[in-house]
Amino acid sequence: MTPLINALACxxxxxxxxxxxxxxxxxxxxxxxxxLILLCFMLFTFFTGDMEDPMMEFYPLKMWAFCLxxxxxxxxxxxxxxxTLAQGLWFWIVFFGSLSxxxxxxxxxxxxxxxxxxxxxxxxxxxxxxxxxxxxxxxYWVGIxxxx
Amino acid sequence: xxxxxxxxxxxxxxPGIWTLFQALSIGPASWALDQSLFWGTPIVNFVFWIGxxxxxxxxxxxxxxxxxxxQKRISLVAELSTIAAILVASIFPLIHLGIxxxxxxxxPFFNERNIFANFSSPLIWDFVAIFVYLCISIFYIVTxxxxxxxxxxxxxxxxxAWILFPLVLWVHTIVSLxxxxxxxxxxxxxxxxxxxxxxxxxxxxALVVFLLxxxxxRVRKIEELLIAASWLLFVFWIWEFFQKGVWHFxxxxxxFVIVQLLWIPVLRKQKAFRLFVSFSVLISMWLERYVLIIxxxxxxxxxxxxxxxxxxxxxxxxxxxxYLLIQKHNPLVFYVSAEESNEKYSRKVxxxxxxxxxxxxxxxxxxxxxxxxxxxxxxxxxxxxPLFSLFAGLSFFALGVYSVVPKKQFFLVSGLLVLILGGAxxxxxxxxxxxxxxxxxxxxxxxxxKNNRPVKDLWASRCASCHGLKGEGNRKFIYEFYPEIQxxxxxxxxxxGEDSLTQVVLKGRAFMNPFEGxxxxxxxxxxxxxxxxxxxxxE
Numbered sequence: 001m002t003p004l005i006n007a008l009a010c011x012x013x014x015x016x017x018x019x020x021x022x023x024x025x026x027x028x029x030x031x032x033x034x035x036l037i038l039l040c041f042m043l044f045t046f047f048t049g050d051m052e053d054p055m056m057e058f059y060p061l062k063m064w065a066f067c068l069x070x071x072x073x074x075x076x077x078x079x080x081x082x083x084t085l086a087q088g089l090w091f092w093i094v095f096f097g098s099l100s101x102x103x104x105x106x107x108x109x110x111x112x113x114x115x116x117x118x119x120x121x122x123x124x125x126x127x128x129x130x131x132x133x134x135x136x137x138x139x140y141w142v143g144i145x146x147x148x
Numbered sequence: 149x150x151x152x153x154x155x156x157x158x159x160x161x162x163p164g165i166w167t168l169f170q171a172l173s174i175g176p177a178s179w180a181l182d183q184s185l186f187w188g189t190p191i192v193n194f195v196f197w198i199g200x201x202x203x204x205x206x207x208x209x210x211x212x213x214x215x216x217x218x219q220k221r222i223s224l225v226a227e228l229s230t231i232a233a234i235l236v237a238s239i240f241p242l243i244h245l246g247i248x249x250x251x252x253x254x255x256p257f258f259n260e261r262n263i264f265a266n267f268s269s270p271l272i273w274d275f276v277a278i279f280v281y282l283c284i285s286i287f288y289i290v291t292x293x294x295x296x297x298x299x300x301x302x303x304x305x306x307x308x309a310w311i312l313f314p315l316v317l318w319v320h321t322i323v324s325l326x327x328x329x330x331x332x333x334x335x336x337x338x339x340x341x342x343x344x345x346x347x348x349x350x351x352x353x354a355l356v357v358f359l360l361x362x363x364x365x366r367v368r369k370i371e372e373l374l375i376a377a378s379w380l381l382f383v384f385w386i387w388e389f390f391q392k393g394v395w396h397f398x399x400x401x402x403x404f405v406i407v408q409l410l411w412i413p414v415l416r417k418q419k420a421f422r423l424f425v426s427f428s429v430l431i432s433m434w435l436e437r438y439v440l441i442i443x444x445x446x447x448x449x450x451x452x453x454x455x456x457x458x459x460x461x462x463x464x465x466x467x468x469x470x471y472l473l474i475q476k477h478n479p480l481v482f483y484v485s486a487e488e489s490n491e492k493y494s495r496k497v498x499x500x501x502x503x504x505x506x507x508x509x510x511x512x513x514x515x516x517x518x519x520x521x522x523x524x525x526x527x528x529x530x531x532x533x534p535l536f537s538l539f540a541g542l543s544f545f546a547l548g549v550y551s552v553v554p555k556k557q558f559f560l561v562s563g564l565l566v567l568i569l570g571g572a573x574x575x576x577x578x579x580x581x582x583x584x585x586x587x588x589x590x591x592x593x594x595x596x597x598k599n600n601r602p603v604k605d606l607w608a609s610r611c612a613s614c615h616g617l618k619g620e621g622n623r624k625f626i627y628e629f630y631p632e633i634q635x636x637x638x639x640x641x642x643x644x645g646e647d648s649l650t651q652v653v654l655k656g657r658a659f660m661n662p663f664e665g666x667x668x669x670x671x672x673x674x675x676x677x678x679x680x681x682x683x684x685x686x687e
Contacts (some may be wrong), residue, residue, distance in 0.1 A: 028376050031373075031376020031377065031378065032374060032379045034376075035379035035380045035382065058339045089313075092321075093342060099325065103328045104328075
């Protein structure tokens, strides 16, 4: 995937993040909205990505996890808890996705996993998130996305 | 209703036990198998039941962590379903071992006996993960029952829920990695870990809906979760279509289309309809695993049908048996929940135990890794976290129980358990006699000339997993565990001769395991003659 498409994917993942949890809905409707967002990411990956590249197999899931991470910045309650969970999901997707590929002989990028792991620990120290810290965390995640 | 289902379970166990007997005595030849598929229906059923097993405790644990109110209404049923389903699921990998009595070869002991556990084998990963999951699920449900009397145990329950939360995700991820290490393209996908977890959750939700209906209870939020999960899984099926061009209408119909009917209030109010939907989801999830593992048309044998009786029978009898037992002790147990408690472990205790668990897992690795450095580091990963969880879970459980039960009773029961488990540990560590005695007398070389069937069965149970049913070699298995085997040709057999080959079967050679004690000399000769026959057929 080219850096330009990767940047577009980042923007696309950021789009729904801000209004994911704004209006109260039933669990079923939340589920449907998550599924539709994931479907959009899958379609994006399918039409813009090189499907021969094994990394594409979990690319839309990474976009989804990234989107969930950013969406936690809009939460007013239990923000740190959900930030940790969302980063945990991202870490899980990358770690086990890479492990699955490693069994097929594909190279593994450990750096993004290390950064995500430290991100999970790091957010514990920012229980009270002023806007500046939130922006810093957002930049940290975008950095992980763009560079690794 | 509960008693009726318990009796249905017991009745179904009759054909179920017959199936088990057939599978164990004949081996892989007793169920529908093709060389390209290798795993067959036992693994379909394993993945299905382990999915159900994961979802029960997972639902209870994650809802407890998230402090969701309706957790209290479903938790005990969900936890109980885990125990029953995990017992069913654990049967299938054992069947795959061939010699069930040697299951302890899967225990990752140190290398003292020179039978080092093969960390590259998914069988080891599954064994460790499932065993630890079963242990902590038992701790979790026991803590639940005790917390009804002693509210202070809620703190232990919450810590166990935190251990179970990643553990259950880990275990089902490991199941997905079983597929990742194979050479079958259809079984590979870097999205499998999340896909498998979602599938497990979906089927577990359907099971909880069914079990609650049996109790004449209804939790609307669970139905909502069922709809939500059906959408997410539907999207994964679309992704699978993009990835592999695979689309199974029947799976989508039962697992997505039918579930959407829950949006219609008139239908959703009907108990029968809710039951119908939960069954539909269970059928869909079974079919999903079936079409994934067995994508070809293959003729089923009686044992393949028998798995249903075994699985459903064992689940119903264990679940409702335990249900009746618990209810007899406390008739209201399924309808009450523990009082609220804000007690927490001190940071010192919490971090102390967690640090101890990390040290335990690392020490285990440090002591074992030098014994076999040929195993890649990533093959150890599936085992280390369950070991960490076992240490932490056991410590918190013991600490919690110690604080509420009389000290005398605690030391008596735990001492007894240590004695029994220590004895079992020692016995497994020592290992047993490799001579199976009675089994090796069943088939004699004389019968080979009269009737080809017995030696064929012996071949299927002892040799086919590596050499293939028709001697063509099981490439998938060989690829994973051993180098490529030689072609079976008359020329090659003649160059070595019957006597020499019989000795190879008995004593082993290079990567060929010695079978002395497991097959007698006449049987080894019979197998060699059968190989000649296979080579002739081939040419």
